[in-house]
Amino acid sequence: MIRKVMFLILIVCVVVFTTATEITWAENKDTPRVVQMTVTPAPQLAEALKYQLLPEFLDQTPGNAALLYHVATAEMPNDHGELIKKMRDWLDMPIEKLPQEEALDAISNFEQALYQLNLAAYREYCDWQLPIRTEGYSLLMPSLSKFKTLGTTLALKARLQIAQEQYDEALNTLRNGFAFAGHIGENNPVLIQDLVAIGITRLLIREIENFVQAPQAPNLYWALTSLPHPFIDMRNSMETEKSMLYIQFPQLRDIETTKLTKQQALALWNEIVGLIEGNSKAYDLDEKMVVAAMMKLHPQAKRQLIAQGHSPQEVEAMPVIQVVLIYQLQQYNRMADEMFKWFRAPYLQARDGLEKAEQHLNQIVSETRENMMRNYFLDLLPALGKAYYVGVQLDRDIAILCCVEAVRMYAADHNGKLPATLAEITKVPVPLDPLSGNEFIYKIVDGKAIIEGPAASPKDALHYELTIRQ
Amino acid sequence: MQNEENITPAQRELETALGSLRPAVTSMDRDLLMFRAGRASGRRYYRTWQGGAAVLAVLLTVSLLHSPTVQPIERVQYVTHEQQAAPSDMMTMTEVPTGPARTRSPMPGNYVRLRNRVLIGGLDELPDTYSSSGPSEPPMNRRQLLEMMLSS
Amino acid sequence: MGSISPEQLSFWYQACGTQLVLYGRNWLDAALAEDVVQEVFVRLMGQRTEIRDVRAWLFRAVRNGAISHLRRQKRRKKRDQRIATQQQNWFEPHPDDLIDAQMAQTALESLPPRQREIVMLRIWGQMTFKEMAGLVDLPLSTVHDHYRTALVRIKSKMELSLCKTKKT
Numbered sequence: 001m002i003r004k005v006m007f008l009i010l011i012v013c014v015v016v017f018t019t020a021t022e023i024t025w026a027e028n029k030d031t032p033r034v035v036q037m038t039v040t041p042a043p044q045l046a047e048a049l050k051y052q053l054l055p056e057f058l059d060q061t062p063g064n065a066a067l068l069y070h071v072a073t074a075e076m077p078n079d080h081g082e083l084i085k086k087m088r089d090w091l092d093m094p095i096e097k098l099p100q101e102e103a104l105d106a107i108s109n110f111e112q113a114l115y116q117l118n119l120a121a122y123r124e125y126c127d128w129q130l131p132i133r134t135e136g137y138s139l140l141m142p143s144l145s146k147f148k149t150l151g152t153t154l155a156l157k158a159r160l161q162i163a164q165e166q167y168d169e170a171l172n173t174l175r176n177g178f179a180f181a182g183h184i185g186e187n188n189p190v191l192i193q194d195l196v197a198i199g200i201t202r203l204l205i206r207e208i209e210n211f212v213q214a215p216q217a218p219n220l221y222w223a224l225t226s227l228p229h230p231f232i233d234m235r236n237s238m239e240t241e242k243s244m245l246y247i248q249f250p251q252l253r254d255i256e257t258t259k260l261t262k263q264q265a266l267a268l269w270n271e272i273v274g275l276i277e278g279n280s281k282a283y284d285l286d287e288k289m290v291v292a293a294m295m296k297l298h299p300q301a302k303r304q305l306i307a308q309g310h311s312p313q314e315v316e317a318m319p320v321i322q323v324v325l326i327y328q329l330q331q332y333n334r335m336a337d338e339m340f341k342w343f344r345a346p347y348l349q350a351r352d353g354l355e356k357a358e359q360h361l362n363q364i365v366s367e368t369r370e371n372m373m374r375n376y377f378l379d380l381l382p383a384l385g386k387a388y389y390v391g392v393q394l395d396r397d398i399a400i401l402c403c404v405e406a407v408r409m410y411a412a413d414h415n416g417k418l419p420a421t422l423a424e425i426t427k428v429p430v431p432l433d434p435l436s437g438n439e440f441i442y443k444i445v446d447g448k449a450i451i452e453g454p455a456a457s458p459k460d461a462l463h464y465e466l467t468i469r470q
Numbered sequence: 471m472q473n474e475e476n477i478t479p480a481q482r483e484l485e486t487a488l489g490s491l492r493p494a495v496t497s498m499d500r501d502l503l504m505f506r507a508g509r510a511s512g513r514r515y516y517r518t519w520q521g522g523a524a525v526l527a528v529l530l531t532v533s534l535l536h537s538p539t540v541q542p543i544e545r546v547q548y549v550t551h552e553q554q555a556a557p558s559d560m561m562t563m564t565e566v567p568t569g570p571a572r573t574r575s576p577m578p579g580n581y582v583r584l585r586n587r588v589l590i591g592g593l594d595e596l597p598d599t600y601s602s603s604g605p606s607e608p609p610m611n612r613r614q615l616l617e618m619m620l621s622s
Numbered sequence: 623m624g625s626i627s628p629e630q631l632s633f634w635y636q637a638c639g640t641q642l643v644l645y646g647r648n649w650l651d652a653a654l655a656e657d658v659v660q661e662v663f664v665r666l667m668g669q670r671t672e673i674r675d676v677r678a679w680l681f682r683a684v685r686n687g688a689i690s691h692l693r694r695q696k697r698r699k700k701r702d703q704r705i706a707t708q709q710q711n712w713f714e715p716h717p718d719d720l721i722d723a724q725m726a727q728t729a730l731e732s733l734p735p736r737q738r739e740i741v742m743l744r745i746w747g748q749m750t751f752k753e754m755a756g757l758v759d760l761p762l763s764t765v766h767d768h769y770r771t772a773l774v775r776i777k778s779k780m781e782l783s784l785c786k787t788k789k790t
Contacts (some may be wrong), residue, residue, distance in 0.1 A: 082597055141581075196596060477773060
């Protein structure tokens with residue numbers, strides 16, 4: 001009898017445990033990241049611009065930073081995969097749990113690289129001189145993952161220095177990091193490099209969160225506000241993205257007026273498919289196969305060209321593949337125009353237009369998939385809405401930290417009392433949420449200041465809880 | 471179409487107009503077709519294999535029944551490093567023929583896919599040893615890419 | 623295993639599926655034409671030897687399959703032909719069609735089967751005259767004649783239909 005009861009209890013425990021685990025997992029899956037901060041009030045500094053997150057003009061040295069960043073990557077240890085995994089894990093845990101000795105040991109492997117990076121960070125400009133106009137999509141960028149590693153190392157170094165109360169050193173490290181990220185995005189024609197810059201900056205922002213929680217942490221409101229807006233400007237890389245297809249395939253610029261042979265048209269087709277599928281060796285499709293696939297679209301494509309003014313004889317003389325390529329390229333150009341134009345407007349004004357353009361793109365892709373020949377060109381259009389959003393998310397991270405610093409500033413001026421609303425903060429402007437154009441949501445709950453930035457996706461929402469240290 | 475059939479311009483127009491019509495969409499289920507085709511192909515392969523195995527079994531039985539008694543000889547062969555290092559013929563058989571000479575680096579396609587992955591998934595999607603000189607995983611097709619883009 | 627991979631099969635299916643069914647409807651109703659086309663694709667997958675011209679193979683196989691089906695139903699042959707030409711729409715109407723789909727179907731239905739077959743192969747099968755001559759087993763000049771005659775008939779049929787429409 002006792003055995004039966006115990007067995008039953010065991011079953012119940014197992015069920016409860018697994019259910020609780022599932023619930024916890026489900027709760028964490030799509031919820032905002034909650035940042036709980038215990039902060040000391042900190043007034044605006046007498047010298048407001050004393051602390052900066054980018055090198056000051058007077059401290060900069062002449063020359064191109066890119067050369068020294070490449071030296072830094074060359075100084076990195078070989079085969080550091082396992083080390084990087086550990087470093088990332090340390091960045092995911094609370095700062096008080098950081099194994100400081102091990103972290104110091106890991107960082108020491110990058111000492112030479114970080115020294116070169118420090119020199120680079122203080123250079124007055126950075127020009128990567130990427131040969132994008134000749135290489136197009138073939139451009140090699142082997143340094144990107146090394147940059148990611150260096151960014152991770154810097155973030156960890158800053159964290160270690162904060163944990164060891166070396167605040168000046170931590171600020172220096174953070175300054176190197178922000179300069180590095182800014183340089184990665186500077187004069188950069190390639191979107192993926194901008195995305196790497198944004199990713200590194202977001203790692204550093206997490207360490208700013210740790211920094212401002214230090215008991216004697218100075219107020220970084222003006223340091224954060226002084227960062228460029230947007231911090232990573234993607235307009236340059238977006239211009240390149242818009243033109244990349246024609247950089248990669250210059251013959252497409254004249255495809256409507258050039259008579260290709262069947263072999264030339266097929267070779268071009270195979271190259272394009274190889275580019276999209278990412279396996280240029282494997283695509284040597286048979287002409288008949290390609291033409292057969294295009295049979296459905298060919299009549300419509302011919303009609304369009306004739307309607308646009310090409311003579312029927314001219315169109316009939318073109319290989320089937322060329323006719324269809326022209327048709328699809330025109331479709332791509334229209335969609336590219338519809339999407340890229342929004343990147344020239346401020347995000348808040350562009351957001352709805354971009355969403356509609358992307359819906360239109362999805363609709364066309366869906367139609368071509370079901371009824372016609374797949375338009376490979378459309379695969380090249382990046383998710384522009386997402387790209388813009390990612391950039392704005394970074395600016396939002398910076399803006400909400402500015403809010404935090406503004407609250408610390410108010411608390412310092414009001415004997416540790418939190419403002420009831422953000423409107424009560426009058427000493428410095430409180431930034432708006434770049435995502436909505438409105439104020440961040442602010443409320444006092446159980447003596448804590450809650451600052452929130454809602455988002456369409458819960459995992460993108462921001463939620464900061466500030467407790468004033470007594 | 472070239473005018474090998476000597477039709478008039480008006481008839482050419484009619485031809486173009488007829489060509490604008492799209493055959494009605496069928497009720498054929500593509501996935502079911504692929505399943506049937508694959509199954510039929512497998513059955514043929516299986517039957518062929520079964521048949522072949524049956525023949526071999528018969529031959530083996532016959533040979534065992536009729537073969538003279540043979541003393542097994544133990545032979546030990548020592549393999550040298552030189553012998554071990556020789557590449558097998560299998561490698562040559564599976565080699566993909568190289569394409570025409572290129573003036574650019576050979577694997578441009580990775581940029582597009584990697585860019586989109588980092589765009590959706592963030593910095594973590596950038597492999598620690600990224601190089602655009604070769605794919606580190608099978609290429610994504612459009613459906614996978616679109617699904618990934620739509621799921622963000 | 624055949625010489626056609628699943629990816630290639632899918633490719634050909636997407637490229638030619640509807641045209642093949644339309645072609646099959648020259649002899650059969652929609653459902654039977656689809657069955658024949660399905661069987662043809664299944665057979666394609668199982669082909670051991672390499673096929674040089676897959677498209678031509680497909681059309682020939684559908685032709686042979688459709689005619690075989692018809693021969694098996696000798697007693698209802700004439701009725702099937704009527705049904706084949708009368709059942710369901712052959713084309714999917716679209717706003718940018720340059721010609722009325724229903725009128726075109728009626729005009730095609732009025733053609734003798736051989737002429738109709740040649741028009742379908744030429745316009746929707748995108749075959750050359752040489753390929754068609756090989757498929758239907760007729761001299762090249764005869765194929766040309768059939769095609770020209772068919773276009774003349776379609777044109778006059780459609781003009782007639784337009785006149786009737788205007789009068790009503």
